[in-house]
Amino acid sequence: MQRYILSKKNSITLISAILIALAFFGRFSIDNWALIIASILGVAPIGIQAYQALKVKVVSIDVLVTIAVIGAVLIQNYEESAIVTFLFLFGSYLEQRTLNKTRSAIKELTELAPESALKQMENGEYEEVDVDDVEEGDILLVKTGAKVPVDGTVLIGEGHINEASITGESVPVRKKVDSEVFAGTILENGTIQIRSDRVGEDTTFGRIIELVEEAQDSKSEAERFIDRFSKFYTPAVLVLGIIVWLFSKDIELAITILVLGCPGALVIGVPVSNVAGIGNGARNGVLLKGSEVINDFSRVDTIVFDKTGTLTIGNPEVAEKEFYGNNPEDVLGYLASVERESDHPLAKAVLQNIGETTLSTVEETEVIKGGGIVAKIGVHRIAVGNVALMEKENVKLSEKAKKDIVRFEKNGNSLVLAAVDGELKVLMGIRDQIRPGVKKDLQKLKLLGVKNLIVLSGDNQGTVDLVARELELTEAHGHMLPEEKSAYIEQIQAKGQTIAFVGDGVNDSPSLALANIGIAMGSGTDVAIETSDVVLMNSDFSRLPHALGLTKSTSRNMKQNITIAVGVVLVLLASLLFSEWMNMSIGMLVHEASILMVILNGMRLLRYRLRE
Amino acid sequence: MQKAVIQLETLSCPSCMQKIENAVKGLNGVNQDSLKVLFNASKVKVDFDSETITINDIKKAIEDLGYPVVKSKVKSA
Numbered sequence: 001m002q003r004y005i006l007s008k009k010n011s012i013t014l015i016s017a018i019l020i021a022l023a024f025f026g027r028f029s030i031d032n033w034a035l036i037i038a039s040i041l042g043v044a045p046i047g048i049q050a051y052q053a054l055k056v057k058v059v060s061i062d063v064l065v066t067i068a069v070i071g072a073v074l075i076q077n078y079e080e081s082a083i084v085t086f087l088f089l090f091g092s093y094l095e096q097r098t099l100n101k102t103r104s105a106i107k108e109l110t111e112l113a114p115e116s117a118l119k120q121m122e123n124g125e126y127e128e129v130d131v132d133d134v135e136e137g138d139i140l141l142v143k144t145g146a147k148v149p150v151d152g153t154v155l156i157g158e159g160h161i162n163e164a165s166i167t168g169e170s171v172p173v174r175k176k177v178d179s180e181v182f183a184g185t186i187l188e189n190g191t192i193q194i195r196s197d198r199v200g201e202d203t204t205f206g207r208i209i210e211l212v213e214e215a216q217d218s219k220s221e222a223e224r225f226i227d228r229f230s231k232f233y234t235p236a237v238l239v240l241g242i243i244v245w246l247f248s249k250d251i252e253l254a255i256t257i258l259v260l261g262c263p264g265a266l267v268i269g270v271p272v273s274n275v276a277g278i279g280n281g282a283r284n285g286v287l288l289k290g291s292e293v294i295n296d297f298s299r300v301d302t303i304v305f306d307k308t309g310t311l312t313i314g315n316p317e318v319a320e321k322e323f324y325g326n327n328p329e330d331v332l333g334y335l336a337s338v339e340r341e342s343d344h345p346l347a348k349a350v351l352q353n354i355g356e357t358t359l360s361t362v363e364e365t366e367v368i369k370g371g372g373i374v375a376k377i378g379v380h381r382i383a384v385g386n387v388a389l390m391e392k393e394n395v396k397l398s399e400k401a402k403k404d405i406v407r408f409e410k411n412g413n414s415l416v417l418a419a420v421d422g423e424l425k426v427l428m429g430i431r432d433q434i435r436p437g438v439k440k441d442l443q444k445l446k447l448l449g450v451k452n453l454i455v456l457s458g459d460n461q462g463t464v465d466l467v468a469r470e471l472e473l474t475e476a477h478g479h480m481l482p483e484e485k486s487a488y489i490e491q492i493q494a495k496g497q498t499i500a501f502v503g504d505g506v507n508d509s510p511s512l513a514l515a516n517i518g519i520a521m522g523s524g525t526d527v528a529i530e531t532s533d534v535v536l537m538n539s540d541f542s543r544l545p546h547a548l549g550l551t552k553s554t555s556r557n558m559k560q561n562i563t564i565a566v567g568v569v570l571v572l573l574a575s576l577l578f579s580e581w582m583n584m585s586i587g588m589l590v591h592e593a594s595i596l597m598v599i600l601n602g603m604r605l606l607r608y609r610l611r612e
Numbered sequence: 613m614q615k616a617v618i619q620l621e622t623l624s625c626p627s628c629m630q631k632i633e634n635a636v637k638g639l640n641g642v643n644q645d646s647l648k649v650l651f652n653a654s655k656v657k658v659d660f661d662s663e664t665i666t667i668n669d670i671k672k673a674i675e676d677l678g679y680p681v682v683k684s685k686v687k688s689a
Contacts, residue, residue, distance in 0.1 A: 060627035
């Protein structure tokens, strides 16, 4: 019976609206009866909820409203009782509708979760099962258009997978035997058989969802305060109503206080902003871990960047080269043959630049620490390395070569020189490219009010200075080990700056943890998700300004909502004392309107975009 | 100890969290500190001792308040 009434709440709301309309416009003699029926019908679901709340010792808003309505009926003010119940029911209907909107962004995300899988049974046939019934090690079949149900490895077949749900990157990725596939991604073509490696909440997608879900309901200090406050606030309103009644013997006034005192907008205001802000982030490739993070990030005045892989692509390339003497083809062949022996990152860049060439057999390879490689190819002695190695090998550098070296270094290159039989043949300048668009993004951060942009790097000071000059950063520090970076962050924190650290999340975890806000450029798959406060999906630097702007807006939105909620209660109580026109119905109307106002205000965040 | 994740129909009223919290906390065999009522996600997460109480008892306590349970999952904690 109770459940039946509760499930018919919307119909009841509609019926009481019709009855009230009849009573007002109909001018029949049934006026009062229509209002009485509307009151009784309307108070039924509210009363049930109030009763259930009292059973678990909670004085909820339902309790206040129920008492107020019963009071109104007792003093035969049927108009008030009918309208108040109607407004309350209609208000909660609208609340539910609009709240669903604010939560829609995150809901879209969770709905991407796979629900079923084609699992290989003991007889070798595939059968559709619930994704919860898939275990690690199971063999699954994924057909074109289907979602990959778990994290796994391709055993048979190939195809293209859209990994947007994990990485934010919507260009399909080619997968073949032994490729890793991720739950929640979509197979756009082909058919693959996979082995399940991780299931449910252990999958990358599961972890992202869990993180976002926890984030949208995480509470800041202010919210916990509001929660504690409202626990006592509602009973206090009830007590106040009783006291007023005892002293004034004015039931009308007492029940009006009960209605005016309802704390709805206050409790709901901050969570609404929070869920809409985090939802906007999730949609735009920014994972924000909760409202505390939003508040801290919005106050950041200093952003510290790791250089390699953050401001730069992290993949050094040959940017400039010069040849000396004849037969550059032969020299490149020798160079490639020797560099193949090395796993140094510069060697990789050199090989990539040379591409296909004729390789020769290399003998007597000797690695000179901090210098390079010396080896023999046939009768020739080949030296590949830095300037120091050339000096050690007594290689003469011409005036032109010396000038080239200075120029290359000034341009921020690391140098690789190659000499054949003591003669310099090739000079290559290798540098890490700055990510495209980073400069513009950094300017946006400045416009958003960030005062200091600092780069820390393990590279030499010259290279770091060059990046800093190019990107117009405020400070640049090179030659830094990971522990020196975190020491530096501690040092500027002591000066009272609020710091965000942006890094790749792997070797910078101490700094990520230490900074007020740790921002990981994660492809969504690494430890980054665990250690940081904010994750930029798909390592997309351009989401950083959006993230900062969003947290600023969200934080402002929360404050607006608190102001609206507190303001409305104050104004209502004041007008009760000082004005004639205030009554229960108007009170309920204003109160419900304030709830809708904070929800609609929060909803604005879903559409937030950084202004260009 | 077992870990329950209970998905409810959309929670929209501000005081429902408090009601659900008190109702579930009052049950014998649930770990009070582990209880989390997620308002926006409309979920209840709680650890419980499967020898004292079943998942159905917890579900019933919530449904008796008027919040229908959509689905529930139990894992070993």
